[in-house]
Amino acid sequence: MKNRWIALYVENEVGVLAKVSGLFSGKSYNLQSLTVGTTEDETVSRMTICVASDDITFEQIKKQLNRMVEVIKVIDLTNVQMHMKEILFAKITHCTKADQAELFQIAQAFKVEVADMGKDSVLLECKLTERRNNDLIALLKSRFKNIEVVRGGAVAIESISTSCR
Amino acid sequence: MDITGRKLFVRALLEEGVDTIFGYPGGMVTDIMDELYKQEDIRLILPRHEQALIHEAEGYAKSTGKVGVCLVTSGPGATNTITGLADAHYDNIPLVCFTGQVPLNLIGNDAFQEVDIVGMTRSITKYGVTVRDRKDLGKIIKMAFYIAKTGKPGPVLVDIPKDIQIQSGDSKYPQTISIRGYKPNEGVHIGQLKKAYKLLKSAEKPLILAGGGILLGRAQKELKTLVETMRIPVVTTVMGKGALPADHPFYIGNSGMHGKYAANIAVSECDVLFSIGTRFNDRITGDLNEFAPHAKIVHIDIDTASISRNVVVDVPIVADAKLALSKLNEWAEAKDTRHWMAQIHQWNNENPLEMRRDKGMTPQMIMEAINEEFDSCVITTDVGQHQMWAAQYLEMNEKKQFITSGGLGTMGFGFPAAIGAKIGNPDKPVICITGDGGFQMNMQEMVTSVAEGAPVIICLLNNQYLGMVRQMQQLFYGKRYEATCLRKRAACPANCKGKNKDCPPYLPDFMQFAKAYGAHGIRVENEKEIAAALKEARTYTDAPTIIEFIISSDEIVLPMVQGGNPMSNMILK
Numbered sequence: 001m002k003n004r005w006i007a008l009y010v011e012n013e014v015g016v017l018a019k020v021s022g023l024f025s026g027k028s029y030n031l032q033s034l035t036v037g038t039t040e041d042e043t044v045s046r047m048t049i050c051v052a053s054d055d056i057t058f059e060q061i062k063k064q065l066n067r068m069v070e071v072i073k074v075i076d077l078t079n080v081q082m083h084m085k086e087i088l089f090a091k092i093t094h095c096t097k098a099d100q101a102e103l104f105q106i107a108q109a110f111k112v113e114v115a116d117m118g119k120d121s122v123l124l125e126c127k128l129t130e131r132r133n134n135d136l137i138a139l140l141k142s143r144f145k146n147i148e149v150v151r152g153g154a155v156a157i158e159s160i161s162t163s164c165r
Numbered sequence: 166m167d168i169t170g171r172k173l174f175v176r177a178l179l180e181e182g183v184d185t186i187f188g189y190p191g192g193m194v195t196d197i198m199d200e201l202y203k204q205e206d207i208r209l210i211l212p213r214h215e216q217a218l219i220h221e222a223e224g225y226a227k228s229t230g231k232v233g234v235c236l237v238t239s240g241p242g243a244t245n246t247i248t249g250l251a252d253a254h255y256d257n258i259p260l261v262c263f264t265g266q267v268p269l270n271l272i273g274n275d276a277f278q279e280v281d282i283v284g285m286t287r288s289i290t291k292y293g294v295t296v297r298d299r300k301d302l303g304k305i306i307k308m309a310f311y312i313a314k315t316g317k318p319g320p321v322l323v324d325i326p327k328d329i330q331i332q333s334g335d336s337k338y339p340q341t342i343s344i345r346g347y348k349p350n351e352g353v354h355i356g357q358l359k360k361a362y363k364l365l366k367s368a369e370k371p372l373i374l375a376g377g378g379i380l381l382g383r384a385q386k387e388l389k390t391l392v393e394t395m396r397i398p399v400v401t402t403v404m405g406k407g408a409l410p411a412d413h414p415f416y417i418g419n420s421g422m423h424g425k426y427a428a429n430i431a432v433s434e435c436d437v438l439f440s441i442g443t444r445f446n447d448r449i450t451g452d453l454n455e456f457a458p459h460a461k462i463v464h465i466d467i468d469t470a471s472i473s474r475n476v477v478v479d480v481p482i483v484a485d486a487k488l489a490l491s492k493l494n495e496w497a498e499a500k501d502t503r504h505w506m507a508q509i510h511q512w513n514n515e516n517p518l519e520m521r522r523d524k525g526m527t528p529q530m531i532m533e534a535i536n537e538e539f540d541s542c543v544i545t546t547d548v549g550q551h552q553m554w555a556a557q558y559l560e561m562n563e564k565k566q567f568i569t570s571g572g573l574g575t576m577g578f579g580f581p582a583a584i585g586a587k588i589g590n591p592d593k594p595v596i597c598i599t600g601d602g603g604f605q606m607n608m609q610e611m612v613t614s615v616a617e618g619a620p621v622i623i624c625l626l627n628n629q630y631l632g633m634v635r636q637m638q639q640l641f642y643g644k645r646y647e648a649t650c651l652r653k654r655a656a657c658p659a660n661c662k663g664k665n666k667d668c669p670p671y672l673p674d675f676m677q678f679a680k681a682y683g684a685h686g687i688r689v690e691n692e693k694e695i696a697a698a699l700k701e702a703r704t705y706t707d708a709p710t711i712i713e714f715i716i717s718s719d720e721i722v723l724p725m726v727q728g729g730n731p732m733s734n735m736i737l738k
Binding site for chain 1: 283284287288291292293294295297312344345346347468469470472473474477
């Protein structure tokens with residue numbers, strides 16, 4: 001079992017998200033994250049899907065996605081150079097001055113932005129890889145009690161190929 | 166000139182060459198029904214329940230090769246088709262099911278008879294969509310027929326809100342369609358096919374496993390040519406029954422859970438398993454680790470997702486069966502398989518498929534009589550013991566077609582499917598082999614059979630039990646016959662161990678039932694009466710006939726492989 005990545009082009013129509021997510025629940029595939037948004041072509045949506053599976057199951061997942069009428073293209077990003085980021089907001093409240101100072105340090109170390117601040121709170125805006133976001137949450141949880149986190153799920157795109165450089 | 170949606174609907178059906186549809190009215194399809202009233206080219210069959218309706222469309226589609234068309238109303242009309250959609254999805258039957266829907270502005274309001282049928286059926290249709298804009302109606306219907314019948318066929322659901330049916334719009338029905346996400350495979354990878362041929366050629370114990378894909382792809386002739394040139398023995402799945410004529414010297418029989426001993430041993434012993442159009446369902450493979458343990462496996466299938474799903478194969482080939490086999494036939498050369506064939510014959514002689522003949526009427530005798538009586542026919546079955554006996558003993562060929570619910574195993578399928586087949590093949594005898602359990606699940610269709618002039622012959626094997634489950638209770642559950650005795654009444658003792666002298670009479674009386682519908686009834690209790698009963702039934706062309714065969718409750722389907730066991734581990738006696 002390891003994490004694998006798929007970029008999925010689908011018709012931008014009612015019910016397609018339900019159909020794709022239904023495949024994962026119906027066939028007991030282990031969905032880690034799924035994000036979706038429109039593309040430069042408004043009739044097409046693009047999903048970034050992360051799934052934990054073995055090799056055989058992953059092959060089957062790609063085939064099952066491919067046979068859906070609404071799926072236009074399945075791209076396996078698992079073993080290609082790609083850029084991948086996940087947006088994450090973390091709000092830490094009931095902070096002391098020392099806490100706030102520490103949060104500024106953490107923001108610097110993780111290269112994330114302090115998006116907002118109150119008299120005893122800090123809001124961090126993070127665009128990191130999923131793994132890096134996991135690390136950040138782990139750290140925040142170990143240091144602070146009052147945390148509110150929202151994650152957007154990862155989006156990914158292939159790197160520009162070397163032949164284009 | 167603009168026309169209403171309902172007019173375009175009828176025009177679309179005509180353009181698709183539809184001459185028969187299976188429909189049941191209701192509030193959200195009254196406009197379409199009204200439009201159908203005004204024309205004479207499309208015949209509307211009125212079943213008595215939407216579940217039966219869709220099975221009738223399945224039988225019609227399977228027996229004619231055409232797309233089966235259903236038209237039902239919203240809400241319960243739509244939900245009643247769900248079992249049939251799942252059945253058609255499993256067995257790859259091309260259907261287009263139109264459901265009425267409440268007007269667009271009411272969707273989401275929990276309006277009267279509103280259900281999200283597209284949402285409910287997403288995982289059991291090949292494609293499903295609600296028409297949300299009148300201008301898309303023509304395109305969507307075109308897509309529906311195209312998707313249903315191409316590639317690996319299957320059911321498509323088109324949900325049409327009432328206001329779309331009434332609204333005016335474009336009168337044109339598109340002639341062609343291109344769907345960017347749906348490009349059925351039309352070629353075959355020659356390199357892979359060559360690899361497969363090489364394996365087949367060098368094999369000492371080659372075996373062909375033919376599935377339903379041969380019949381769906383109408384590749385029986387190509388298969389026969391390959392088999393005869395290369396002299397390779399063939400086993401079939403239940404869905405593949407008829408892929409090769411039963412009397413063909415290279416045909417061994419069915420493999421799988423209730424397959425022939427020789428067929429299952431051949432699968433376990435072969436060195437190349439050349440499989441075409443099968444999903445390697447658990448009923449075929451048994452314990453996956455022990456399936457064809459000595460074989461290199463070739464798998465030809467039109468559906469990429471069927472390949473290396475259950476069984477990891479050595480040579481995968483995504484292709485239409487007919488195309489791949491005709492290509493192979495260009496290269497095929499004779500092989501010497503005499504030794505291997507002799508071995509298979511020996512296995513068959515050791516454990517032939519046969520029931521005792523010493524006392525009473527056995528299911529085998531009934532199947533043999535059907536084999537003898539009909540040389541050209543369509544035979545449907547329901548699900549259960551009788552289905553397996555039919556799969557074991559019926560002899561199929563080019564002129565005899567076998568239609569059964571293989572994947573979903575839907576009780577209640579057989580009788581309506583037979584009616585649909587008869588409507589599609591009015592000149593052929595259509596026989597429904599069914600059990601007393603399954604027949605009761607859709608026996609209200611007796612009236613459809615009578616009223617629509619579709620006189621099928623119902624061979625009802627009455628053992629007074631839900632036999633397939635009873636068989637499991639008999640073998641594996643200490644004869645605790647819970648919920649399988651169809652004579653049981655409230656007054657019966659709770660822990661009944663089987664039939665005794667105090668048992669209440671069986672209900673219903675199928676002879677009286679036949680009479681109530683103006684149909685014919687023949688009860689057969691003795692093996693000497695079988696042939697005469699079939700002959701008599703053939704003479705009745707005005708109405709259907711029920712032949713009720715009273716068989717022993719103790720008759721079980723053998724051989725049998727218990728679920729999860731290797732195929733070589735068969736219970737023979």
